[in-house]
Every structure is written in C-alpha cells, then in structure tokens.
Amino acid sequence: MTLNSIRTEVIIIGAGAAGLMTAISAASRGRKVTVIESHHKLCEKIRISGGGRCNFTNLGACAERYISQNPHFIKSALRTYTQEDFINLVERHNIKYYEKKLGQLFCKESSQEIINMLLKECSDLGVSIIYPCKVQSINQLEENKFQIKAEHLKDKSRLELYSESLVMASGGLSIPQIGASDFGYRIAKQFNLNIIEPKAALVPLMSLDSERNFYKSLSGVSIDSICTYKRTKKQETSFRENILFTHRGLSGPAILQISSYIDDEDSINIDLLPEKNNLVDELKSFTKNPKFSKKFLINILKENYSEIAEKFYDSFAETYKCKLKNRLATYSHGFLDTLANKLKSWAFTNQESEGFNKAEVTRGGIDTNELSSKTMAVKNNPNLYFVGELVDVTGWLGGYNFQWAWSSGYVAGQNC
Numbered sequence: 001m002t003l004n005s006i007r008t009e010v011i012i013i014g015a016g017a018a019g020l021m022t023a024i025s026a027a028s029r030g031r032k033v034t035v036i037e038s039h040h041k042l043c044e045k046i047r048i049s050g051g052g053r054c055n056f057t058n059l060g061a062c063a064e065r066y067i068s069q070n071p072h073f074i075k076s077a078l079r080t081y082t083q084e085d086f087i088n089l090v091e092r093h094n095i096k097y098y099e100k101k102l103g104q105l106f107c108k109e110s111s112q113e114i115i116n117m118l119l120k121e122c123s124d125l126g127v128s129i130i131y132p133c134k135v136q137s138i139n140q141l142e143e144n145k146f147q148i149k150a151e152h153l154k155d156k157s158r159l160e161l162y163s164e165s166l167v168m169a170s171g172g173l174s175i176p177q178i179g180a181s182d183f184g185y186r187i188a189k190q191f192n193l194n195i196i197e198p199k200a201a202l203v204p205l206m207s208l209d210s211e212r213n214f215y216k217s218l219s220g221v222s223i224d225s226i227c228t229y230k231r232t233k234k235q236e237t238s239f240r241e242n243i244l245f246t247h248r249g250l251s252g253p254a255i256l257q258i259s260s261y262i263d264d265e266d267s268i269n270i271d272l273l274p275e276k277n278n279l280v281d282e283l284k285s286f287t288k289n290p291k292f293s294k295k296f297l298i299n300i301l302k303e304n305y306s307e308i309a310e311k312f313y314d315s316f317a318e319t320y321k322c323k324l325k326n327r328l329a330t331y332s333h334g335f336l337d338t339l340a341n342k343l344k345s346w347a348f349t350n351q352e353s354e355g356f357n358k359a360e361v362t363r364g365g366i367d368t369n370e371l372s373s374k375t376m377a378v379k380n381n382p383n384l385y386f387v388g389e390l391v392d393v394t395g396w397l398g399g400y401n402f403q404w405a406w407s408s409g410y411v412a413g414q415n416c
C-alpha cells in the first residue's frame with residue numbers, strides 16, 4: 001500500500017460551503033491549501049439547497065437573524081464579509097440571480113453554478129482538494145504543526161499530511177445521507193472544547209400521537225399564519241409565513257423558522273387568521289345580522305374566512321366534535337369567543353421534530369466562547385479553526401446559513 005506524505009500550510013476538513021470559502025480566502029493570501037472531503041461528491045448540500053436553486057444569501061443578513069448562545073459573536077464575521085461581498089463574487093462569475101421574497105437571493109438557473117464558481121476559484125488559486133478521503137486521525141505535534149492520517153477511498157492509498165493550520169469545516173448533522181457526520185464535534189472534544197448540544201433545526205414538527213389524525217387529514221393544506229413561541233411571559237418569537245400540514249404534523253416556512261427555537265414537547269400558538277384582528281367581535285356582530293344569523297356557522301366561516309382552507313373547518317368540526325353545523329343564531333357568545341380564540345391562537349404541541357434526516361441545519365455546536373469572533377480560531381490554540389455550521393451559530397431560513405458559511409470561512413481564511 002502506497003503512503004503519500006504531503007506538506008502544506010493549511011488543511012481544511014470538509015469541502016462544503018464554509019470549507020471552500022475558507023480555502024479561497026486563504027489561497028488568495030498566497031497560502032498553500034489542501035482540502036480533504038470524505039464524501040464522493042463535493043458540495044452536495046449546496047446542490048440540493050433552495051430546491052436546486054441555492055438561496056445563497058439574504059439581503060437582510062444581520063446578527064439578529066441568527067441564533068447562538070452568544071448573539072454578539074456573529075457580528076464581526078458578518079461585518080468583515082457581507083452579503084454584498086458574496087453578491088459581488090456571484091456577479092463576477094456572471095451568475096444570474098433573483099430575489100424570491102424577504103431578501104432571499106436564489107440562482108436563476110441552478111445551484112450547480114455556485115458550486116462551479118467555488119471550484120473554479122479554488123482551481124485558479126491552486127487549492128488542492130482530495131476526495132473521497134477518510135481522515136483516520138488528527139494530531140497536533142507542535143503549536144503550528146498538525147498531522148493528519150487519512151485513507152484515499154478510491155485507490156486505498158494512505159496519506160500523511162502535515163500543516164501549520166487546521167480548519168474544521170465538516171458541517172453539522174443534518175442529512176447524513178449526503179455526508180453529514182459528527183466528525184467535527186469529535187475533534188472538538190479531542191481538543192477539550194465545549195459543545196452546545198447539537199439539535200435538529202429548520203425542521204418539520206410532529207404532532208402529539210393523539211392529534212395525528214387531524215393533521216394527517218389536512219396533509220398538503222397550506223395557510224398564511226403567525227407562529228409564536230412564548231419562552232417566558234416577556235420573551236416571545238414570532239414568524240409570519242405559511243404553515244403546511246403534513247402526515248405527521250406541521251411544516252412550511254413559519255414552522256421551520258420556529259422549530260429552531262423550540263424543544264420536544266414545547267407548544268406554539270398559531271394565528272390562522274393574521275389579518276383579522278377583531279374576529280370575536282365580527283362573529284358576534286354577525287349574530288345580529290339577519291343575513292348571517294340563519295346561515296350555518298360552518299358556511300359563514302368558509303365564506304368569510306376563506307384564508308383558512310375549507311377542509312380545515314370540516315376536519316376541525318369532525319375531529320374535535322365541535323358543532324359548527326348549526327345556524328349561527330343558536331350559538332352563545334361564549335361559544336363564539338372560544339371558537340375565535342382557537343382560530344387566532346391554535347395550540348400545537350411538538351411531540352418531537354422530524355430529526356436530522358429532515359432538518360436543514362443543526363443548531364448548537366462548538367461553543368462560541370471557545371473561539372475568537374475575529375478569526376474563528378480556538379482562543380487557546382490559535383492555529384486550530386472551526387467554521388460554518390459546526391459552530392453554535394444558526395441562521396433563519398432564507399439564505400442566512402450560507403451567508404454564515406461564507407462569512408466565517410472568509411474570516412478564517414484571512415487568518416489561518
């Protein structure tokens with residue numbers, strides 16, 4: 001079996017968004033860079049992102065749209081390499097893009113264009129990418145000397161690499177089918193770094209078993225809503241976008257967003273009629289109006305509050321044995337109060353999330369207290385770096401996670 005010994009200046013583990021941006025940034029300073037990737041394809045997450053069109057950044061990227069135990073940590077990298085910087089790179093490569101909604105920028109053609117752009121930059125700058133390659137061990141021989149033993153999975157040759165700096169960019173745990181692994185966390189533990197428990201985020205939620213049939217009966221129905229999670233009386237987080245009923249519970253952008261803030265068994269409230277601020281009064285006033293009072297309540301709901309799909313009212317009435325099929329005049333104001341409150345503040349309990357197989361990202365990760373926000377290096381080990389999703393920084397849905405990968409990668413590359 002052949003043994004190849006490689007001496008380089010920077011080794012990066014993981015050829016995803018953050019790893020390749022680190023490579024480009026470091027190589028553009030003249031550093032000799034080698035990237036090691038375990039999967040047989042490069043940048044798989046970029047390829048499948050944004051429904052194949054890669055939502056590569058967000059015009060509104062700012063620290064407030066990220067979740068971390070230290071929300072200030074993010075600011076420096078986002079300031080150093082901004083969304084405009086990445087947009088300039090995209091434009092230099094003549095990639096056509098558009099804003100879909102809420103500042104979210106997508107490729108017009110395909111996410112492959114972003115991959116091609118990153119690989120072209122790497123190749124022009126002489127970055128060497130070795131894949132598929134399994135890292136067997138990482139050792140720090142001296143402060144500025146790392147030794148990586150690995151096996152090339154194609155020809156089974158053994159590699160021994162030496163570098164001054166090591167950058168961990170091996171990503172989080174979501175979608176193991178395309179290469180996600182816990183490798184970065186294991187290396188962090190080897191170097192005695194604290195880890196904030198990794199959890200699935202931007203992920204569909206599962207209803208309680210007892211309520212599953214209701215959600216299943218509405219599978220495919222989408223409603224514009226406001227989802228709110230009240231952590232404490234004073235602290236709450238809300239997102240207004242669509243929710244989507246699934247066979248197991250709820251998904252859709254508003255649910256994915258709120259999922260990053262909640263845990264198993266937490267409850268959220270959903271305003272299914274966000275435009276109707278006086279629903280109770282409106283329903284009560286209908287009882288006095290002969291045009292409405294003789295109509296069946298369910299028909300009034302379907303006709304006047306059609307923002308909620310008709311199917312919802314039918315399933316709601318049936319599953320919860322809620323009598324909606326009588327004439328409006330027969331209902332007490334108390335009943336209408338309860339009904340309006342239910343529609344304005346639907347309670348959904350998350351039995352558990354659908355987990356890493358369905359999650360767009362992993363929240364938690366390397367504790368930011370261990371890292372310098374200016375360089376992404378470990379504070380007490382300045383030649384070891386962690387970037388991208390591995391770090392305890394999680395963006396909202398909408399291009400924020402890639403922007404974090406670009407910003408943190410760029411900063412590490414300028415320093416490693």
Ligand SMILES: Cc1cc2nc3c(=O)[nH]c(=O)nc-3n(C[C@H](O)[C@H](O)[C@H](O)COP(=O)(O)OP(=O)(O)OC[C@H]3O[C@@H](n4cnc5c(N)ncnc54)[C@H](O)[C@@H]3O)c2cc1C
Pocket residue numbers: 013014015016017018019036037038039042043044045046048049050051054055056057133134135169170171172174175178179180181182183184359360361387388389390398399400401402403405
């Ligand atoms: C379905 C889906 C859609 C998404 N869409 C968007 C979107 O449109 N916009 C957005 O902002 N974010 C999106 N995201 C999130 C975004 O893809 C990630 O936040 C981003 O890719 C993180 O970059 P990273 O480089 O840190 O990790 P990754 O892109 O996951 O890269 C890590 C790399 O390390 C490799 N690796 C793992 N273990 C090892 C090892 N032991 N040795 C060597 N290499 C290893 C992996 O194979 C991978 O190539 C999406 C995620 C998913 C799953």
